[in-house]
Amino acid sequence: MLKTLRTIAAVGIVSEPPPEADLALRVREALPAKVREVLGRALAIRHVDAGSCNGCELEIHALNNPFYNIEGLGIRFVASPRHADLLLVTGPVSRHMALALRRTFDAMPDPKFVVALGDCGCTGGIFGENYASCGRVANVIPVDVVVPGCPPSPVQILQGILTAISTTPARGVAHGP
Amino acid sequence: MPLRKWLERAQALPGSPSAARVVVDVTDWLAAAGDVAAAGGQLLALWGANVPAAGDARVRAALVHESGLLVLELALPATDGLYPGLQSIYPAASRMQRAACDLSGITSDDPDQRPxxxxxxxxxxxxxxxxxxxGVEAAALTPDDYxxxxxxxxxxxxxxxxxxxxxxxxxxxxRFSIVGEKVLRLEARLGYVHKGIERRFQELRLYEGHRLAARVSGDAAIAYSWAYCQALEGLERVQVPPRALWLRALCLELERIQNHLGxxxxxxxxxxxxxxxxxFSRLKEExxxxxxxxxxxxxxxxxxxxxxxxxxxxxxxIASLADCLHHIAGESLNLRNIYDEHAGVQDRFVGAGAVAPELARRLGLTGLCGRASGQEGDLRVDAPWPPYDALAPVKCVQRGGDVAARVSVRFDELQVSLQLALRVLEQMPAGAVRFAMPVPAAPAGELGIGLVEGWRGPVMLALEPDGNGGIARCHPHDPSWQNWPVLEHAILGNIVPDFPxxxxxxxxxxxxxDL
Known part of the structure; x- marks a missing residue:
């Protein structure tokens, strides 16, 4: 126990400040600023790997490390879509996962956001569309924010999530109801 | 016939220095597979070869023996006959045969004919x-019946x-079958992230395929892209600069360290x-x-x-990376002490999910999990490819077969890989890191093999050129094929909350x- 405490004390606090939102990542303006303001205070995320190579997952895991400390920002990953405000989707959507992804999206209560992660989630990536792949996430469910990268860094992922809940509307995109 | 006779008949393949192929008929197919098993070998991969013309279907099996890889190739009869499956010699063959049926339409005599x-x-x-x-059709949103x-x-x-x-x-x-919280049976169903990787390879040029190979399993990107390049460079008779080989080894060990830390x-x-x-997530981030x-x-x-x-x-x-590796080596030793002395942690680790060495051998448990259950295979030592012939790493083996043993192997391998990576940083030869590739010249019908010990275990990649700079067929193999069925045994008699x-x-x- 003493060793454990000593290690904790020796390491200290390594958490870094979060990045600013980047409105260029927002591709859809479905929710009004007021809703985003409320959800932004404590956001619950459900992650679905819809066909990823597992590269993006490595960097999503990193969000929970002490440097990015995503829970310290009031954002946490939850086990059920029914508890979630934001759906974080990786991969090209494989045809075998399309139904599960659609059902996960449908199970989430409104209002809700979708962030598509990685080159594959944004465009289908190197896998593209074929007999087994539906390509980008937006081909299967509506997407609010896209975060390119292979894999995107934790800072970029965090920026995408913060962009989804930031209260400033994206330029050139119509305001939601 | 002893294994030696089959190896004498076999012809060396381009790529991995330890791979050879022998073309067999139906009788020899089973005999050779049995002889390799009798000599202590295991099945690594089974797949359908490229089909240049109708009625020319072939099945291949890659068998690991004590010093390398023997690829058996069997031409299938033109009629829609069944070929003899290897499931009674190597239980791991079953799912690979079912997958080969789904993708290539070749059917074994295995009684389990489910997709x-x-x-x-x-x-x-x-x-x-x-x-x-x-065709690319609209997304199939209907569940199927399995x-x-x-x-x-x-x-x-x-x-x-x-x-x-x-x-x-x-x-x-x-799918767990349980009584109360105790698991009587577990059956996994995979294939959800099947995204047509092998088909996609056939649309790429030979000199583009490494990018897709790296994304077969993104957490083992170095292992796969190295295996791909090893096969390709063998087919094109290209020598890679020594510094590049040492850098590849550095990256492969860094991949092992990152995954073990995680x-x-x-x-x-x-x-x-x-x-x-x-x-550990702090060390990994550093x-x-x-x-x-x-x-x-x-x-x-x-x-x-x-x-x-x-x-x-x-x-x-190089200097800052070396500093970081030294720092991780020290800190992870301290953390290992803390894990070892923590009664609550050890209570969960010891005895959970045990796979005895004899069961591991029969089922073909491989790689890291295999080494935790007394299966001593590690291609870096058994069939070293450059620069591992010069690096000569040591194997980390445990016999307990439980979660504690798999944790121990990770702690041991972490230290070994940290020292290996430091040695590479110190002794890496100077010079170029990349030679220009010639215009692709490998003729159709050749087979190149890449074979690399990734952090999970042996990664194999079989590459067939189409003769015009394109890919006729590429089959990547992950050690998870062998180990998923063994997980179903490891959980037996344990309780559901221990499954994660x-x-x-x-x-x-x-x-x-899933490919």
Whole structure:
């Protein structure tokens, strides 16, 4: 126990400040600023790997490390879509996962956001569309924010999530109801 | 016939220095597979070869023996006959044969004829690797019907889990048959992230395929892209500069270190010790930052390229990476002490998900999990390819076969890989890191093999050129094929709440086996 405490004390606090939102990542303006303001205070995320190579997952895991400390920002990953405000989707959507992804999206209560992660989630990536792949996430469910990268860094992922809940509307995109 | 006779008949293949092929008839197919097993060998991969003309279907089996890889090739009769499956010699063959049936339309005599990688995305009459054109249709949003083995008896019930899991992990379905909280049977159903990788390879040029190979299983990108380039460079008779080979080894060991750090933290967390996750994920982040500083990226998905490496660390990068590795070596020793002395953690680790060495041998458990159950295979030592012939790493083996043993092997390998990576940084030869590749000249009909010990275990890649600079067929193989069925044995008699811990201790790839 003493060793454990000593290690904790020796390491200290390594958490870094979060990045600013980047409105260029927002591709859809479905929710009004007021809703985003409320959800932004404590956001619950459900992650679905819809066909990823597992590269993006490595960097999503990193969000929970002490440097990015995503829970310290009031954002946490939850086990059920029914508890979630934001759906974080990786991969090209494989045809075998399309139904599960659609059902996960449908199970989430409104209002809700979708962030598509990685080159594959944004465009289908190197896998593209074929007999087994539906390509980008937006081909299967509506997407609010896209975060390119292979894999995107934790800072970029965090920026995408913060962009989804930031209260400033994206330029050139119509305001939601 | 002893194994030696088969090896004498076999012809060396381009790529891996230890791979050879022998073309066999139906009788020899079973005889050779049996002789390799009798000599202590195991099945590594089984797949359908490229089909240049109708009625020319071939099945291949790659068998690992004590000093390398023997590829058996069997031409199938023109009629729609069955070929003899290897499932009674190597139980791991079963799912590979079912997958070969789904994708290539070749059928074994295995009594289990259920589809494996095919769900509802395409009909049983279509075979994606044979069809010249297979359409892109609207997303199939209908579930299909899959027959799980059912367990009957008083109080037995089924617990379906997935494909979407509770954590940040890949998708797959687990069907538990349980009494109370005790597991009587587990049957996995995978194939959810099948995205047509082998078909996609056939649309790429030979000199583009390494990028797709790196994304077969992104957590083993170096192992796959190295295996691809090894096969390709063999086919094109290209020598890679020595510095590039040493840099590849550095990256492969960094990949092993990153994954082991991640797993050791997650295993602590799954045993209720959040401190472990915080500390190991901190060390992993420090390493990723040092790697970015030295090599330009946190994850090196595009570092290994045909002809060498796309990255070359400068003097300052090497120094800061070496500092980081020294620092991790010291800290992880301290953390190992803390894990070892923590009664609560050890209580969860010891005895959970045990696979005895004899069971591991019969089922063909391989790689890291195999070494935790007394199976001593490690290609870096048994069939070293350059520069591992010069590096000569030591094997880390345990016999306990439980979560504690798989944790121990990770701690041991972490230290070995840290020392290996430091040695590479110190002794790496100077010079070019990349030679220009010639215009592709490998003729159709050749077969190149790449064989690399990734962090999970042996990664194999079989590459067939089309003679015009394109890919006729490419089959990547992940060690998870062997180990997923063994996980179903490891959980027997354990309780459902221990499954996440046991599953994490295997940490198998979904994407790598779903393809």
């Amino acid at each position: 494996w990688l095919r769900h509802a995305a395409w009909p049983a009459s279509e075979h994606p690797l044979c069809a010249s054109v297979m 027959r799980f083995q059912s367990v009957e008896g008083e109080g037995v019930h089924e617990l379906p889990v997935g494909p979407v899991h509770a954590g940040i992990i890949e998708p797959g379905h687990f 797993d050791l933290g997650a295993l602590g967390n799954d045993a209720g010790f959040a401190f472990g996750l915080a500390q 390493l990723l930052r040092a790697v970015q500083l030295a090599l330009g990226q946190r994850y090196l998905l595009d570092a290994v390229v045909p002809g060498g490496m796309a990255v070359d660390p400068g003097v300052a990068g 811990l046991i599953n994490k201790s295997f940490n198998l790839s979904y994407s790598g086996q």
